[in-house]
Amino acid sequence: DQQVKQNSPSLSVQEGRISILNCDYTNSMFDYFLWYKKYPAEGPTFLISISSIKDKNEDGRFTVFLNKSAKHLSLHIVPSQPGDSAVYFCAAIVGGNEKLTFGTGTRLTIIP
């Protein structure tokens, strides 16, 4: 049972425009969410996180939105840059637990 889902395997966005990556989850016990960026053969790099007590968190070009009622979160990257091309994973944690449950990833390609 896939508790965290990223329904778009791939996304292409023009350089300078907004990239929006989506993630849905089914487990209502999840209360902390993280986004990671990953290149092939490397470890995931942490981008941004959000606690379930918030609905938005911003860090530079990255903003994460959380809609608890819809069990949905999204990552916005503005403006998109060529270096943003990578696979993006959302991950979720149940409180008091360090176990990350990952989505299947979305491959983002920024078109120059």
Added chain:
Amino acid sequence: KAGVTQTPRYLIKTRGQQVTLSCSPISGHRSVSWYQQTPGQGLQFLFEYFSETQRNKGNFPGRFSGRQFSNSRSEMNVSTLELGDSALYLCASSPGNSGNTIYFGEGSWLTVV
């Protein structure tokens, strides 16, 4: 501040052998977790250690084991290797309190032939 360090980065083993992978967490971090990434199964949680005790375990067979030392460094071992164990093994470190960021190492690429 040094990041999460994993060794070795690449290794090739033969079916039936065993392998040990090592991880040094970020200084001050007491929680170390291990993940397996394969093309078919994505990123899957193996186990987590905190203060030398296994605190969480994923759905992997007993051939996969780990331990943590008093300095928080961790090792994972896979015995009786199978072809399907070929994967990127990732170590993650965090302070160990929920709500903290979890950082990953570069991973150890294991190929079983």
